[in-house]
Amino acid sequence: MNDKTVRLAGLTPESVVDGLGLRFVIWAQGCRHRCPGCHSPFTWDFAGGRPYDMDEIINQVKRNPVLKGVTFSGGDPMEQAGKFAYLAGEIKKLGLDVWCYTGYTFEHILQNMDSRAGWRGFLENIDVLVDGRFEQDQRDLNLAFRGSRNQRIIDVPASLRSNRVTLLQL
Numbered sequence: 001m002n003d004k005t006v007r008l009a010g011l012t013p014e015s016v017v018d019g020l021g022l023r024f025v026i027w028a029q030g031c032r033h034r035c036p037g038c039h040s041p042f043t044w045d046f047a048g049g050r051p052y053d054m055d056e057i058i059n060q061v062k063r064n065p066v067l068k069g070v071t072f073s074g075g076d077p078m079e080q081a082g083k084f085a086y087l088a089g090e091i092k093k094l095g096l097d098v099w100c101y102t103g104y105t106f107e108h109i110l111q112n113m114d115s116r117a118g119w120r121g122f123l124e125n126i127d128v129l130v131d132g133r134f135e136q137d138q139r140d141l142n143l144a145f146r147g148s149r150n151q152r153i154i155d156v157p158a159s160l161r162s163n164r165v166t167l168l169q170l
């Protein structure tokens with residue numbers, strides 16, 4: 001895989017259920033959390049999906065003038081953090097916001113952001129992080145933008161500034 005490709009399960013050009021506003025969704029391939037009840041176990045295999053050219057994805061995003069932002073989901077985008085950091089940086093240059101879903105908790109990411117390749121650069125380009133594994137016993141169909149009550153919708157820049165988890169005001 002060369003530097004300008006990322007391994008994905010797929011793309012959804014328009015969605016209103018993966019974050020606030022109309023969003024382009026990029027589905028990462030590869031996840032090690034293996035949550036019981038996961039809706040997309042086909043995204044677990046790190047050799048699954050296929051490589052996508054990241055600049056072609058950015059061009060697709062550019063062609064839709066009514067997008068509010070881009071959401072990274074999966075799979076777990078944190079497993080290809082360097083690639084997603086590049087995508088996030090290019091997306092933010094377009095004036096769009098970046099949401100990211102991950103099975104890791106925000107606290108775990110903070111503790112490991114200098115030991116896991118690409119984590120710091122990626123986190124610093126995320127506006128909203130929906131964190132934590134899907135927990136079947138905390139599943140709640142009434143929750144907006146998350147599957148289980150343990151997951152949090154975190155305002156990342158505010159959390160990094162204040163050094164404490166700050167939830168996004170929806």
Ligand code: SF4
Pocket residue numbers: 031032033034035038039040041043074075076102103132133134
């Ligand atoms: S983190 Fe998400 S993709 Fe990974 S196993 Fe859990 S629910 Fe599935």
